Amino acid sequence: MNSTGNITPEEQEKLRYPIGKYDRSQPLTEASLREAIDAIAGMPGELRAAVVTLSDEQLDMPYRPGGWSLRQVIHHLADSHMNAYIRMKLALTEENPTIKPYEEARWAELPDAQGDVEISLDLLDALHLRWVLLLDNLTPEQWKRTFNHPESGVTPLAMAAHVYAWHGKHHCTQVKNLREKMEW
């Protein structure tokens, strides 16, 4: 905080991106791909372990001033990863398909984003099992297949796997950081 007690833009950025932004220039190796799949596999259990003891009041706290509530973060992960799974399957079955982005901020305001988090934890358990079953069986050629995101551009599946491994860790860290700060 600065001298007037406000959060500086730098502090906001640190709260928002606790593990940094995804770095599209990082080299993608066979080893880093294996780690990315393992991270995708482990995420639902880690998220569950991180939030299962929280009360409804705690789940409704924002992870940072002005940010989503923990509840919205959890439902967002289910929404985002369903979209991701679908994009990857589109890339596997069509030639560089242009995928449909979604307005994540507006989705987080829909009524289902206020529901019981257990539902999205269960959804993530099942979704990531299917996702990993898919990823574990891709050939090197398939990892090079791409989808086209209207904003972020042509994305090979190998990069998408890294992005979503990062994305899961990104939000889990937001949750864990609030828990630590609040001493829950």
Next chain:
Amino acid sequence: MNSTGNITPEEQEKLRYPIGKYDRSQPLTEASLREAIDAIAGMPGELRAAVVTLSDEQLDMPYRPGGWSLRQVIHHLADSHMNAYIRMKLALTEENPTIKPYEEARWAELPDAQGDVEISLDLLDALHLRWVLLLDNLTPEQWKRTFNHPESGVTPLAMAAHVYAWHGKHHCTQVKNLREKMEW
């Protein structure tokens, strides 16, 4: 079957569409919408009850000659309804968005469509809970919101709810009809 023991095109059609095709001309009333939501809510339990006793061999049988295996039907329902849920949320957060169709026949050949059906049964349980939570909270204005499907055209949410109620029943009936025919 005709005299040469083959299945006639009419019989194929009956096996494929056991409850008929979805009739886009049917009137959509408040009562039929309530029934559609209830059908979406009840589907995962009905599907589970219909398939849970089947062995892996039985799950790998096609529901009709030349058709998908029961396993593929179950995984298809998870895929299709994730796409449907996403389309409906797109319609709620954008103006008549053009949604991205998917090649369902190719998706059914991907490795995750050969996995344990329990995963997709769990996914459907959780997905439909969230879906119904969304649908139960829509206003009359929201039910009129639309997405644009490149092939089937502009679709209001009220119609989409009817279509997916039909779609769940359509595939559950395929499964149940095979069970009955095989006396499982």
Next chain:
Amino acid sequence: MNSTGNITPEEQEKLRYPIGKYDRSQPLTEASLREAIDAIAGMPGELRAAVVTLSDEQLDMPYRPGGWSLRQVIHHLADSHMNAYIRMKLALTEENPTIKPYEEARWAELPDAQGDVEISLDLLDALHLRWVLLLDNLTPEQWKRTFNHPESGVTPLAMAAHVYAWHGKHHCTQVKNLREKMEW
């Protein structure tokens, strides 16, 4: 109801035992045992389909005047079937063990019997999958193994399977009958 508008004891009995009491004298055949296992397998899906559309208010209605709420019935099924599963495994690993009964009426008053029904629906899904995996692999000799219930006496596993097939249907029918009566 009688002329004074009260429910007669006979009507109470019919509401309480909508499919009758379990008949311990019924012959146990290989076919009836197969049916019992299938009924145990299908129960969680049927129960889920029957209750998933109900609101919290509806779930808190008693299934009959003075009886448990639907919510208590659902949590009772999870409690009862965990106990049943444990009893059957005791019988398979000890010689006619005397099992520990439980006070089901008091259990239904504990705080966890007021919780979200989705938890017990998930528990039943998983528990019955493990249970059926066990039952599907028993030898004819194992089906004759017994546990000793302090009140109901020595019970072979084959009879226990029939009892719990009945028990699931018994409570599902209570739930469905209230739905029908209330036109939910």
Next chain:
Amino acid sequence: MNSTGNITPEEQEKLRYPIGKYDRSQPLTEASLREAIDAIAGMPGELRAAVVTLSDEQLDMPYRPGGWSLRQVIHHLADSHMNAYIRMKLALTEENPTIKPYEEARWAELPDAQGDVEISLDLLDALHLRWVLLLDNLTPEQWKRTFNHPESGVTPLAMAAHVYAWHGKHHCTQVKNLREKMEW
């Protein structure tokens, strides 16, 4: 290992009890009880995160020479914690009831202990949610209620909560230690 390449009894003990045995003399405080409940709540997610990436071959490896396979450990946790939950509810509804122990080594040889671990992971998710709902609502008087274990003696619920928090961590650590040793 000693000079002949065998594992010494001390090493065996360390592999078997990686966090030590439960110490019945440890003081039970309000803070340690809160930690115990949190540990019970977090265990299913931690276990899931630890095992979800493992192949069937890896799951069938013993956690120590001559010990249970990881698969058996996972199914044992579901069995053990169902028994624990039932014992605690017996203590809450009867006066110091004598509970029925079970032969855990024989249970681990039954056919359901060879099944898909996802089933027991799901069962643990749901069971621990109900369990924590129960524990979170106990009064100080209820925490003093007891069950009588024929071998380990009279056990207050507060101690039982500590024992099962230890028990979950005990087995999770066995699993994690094998992963680390094998560099999985």
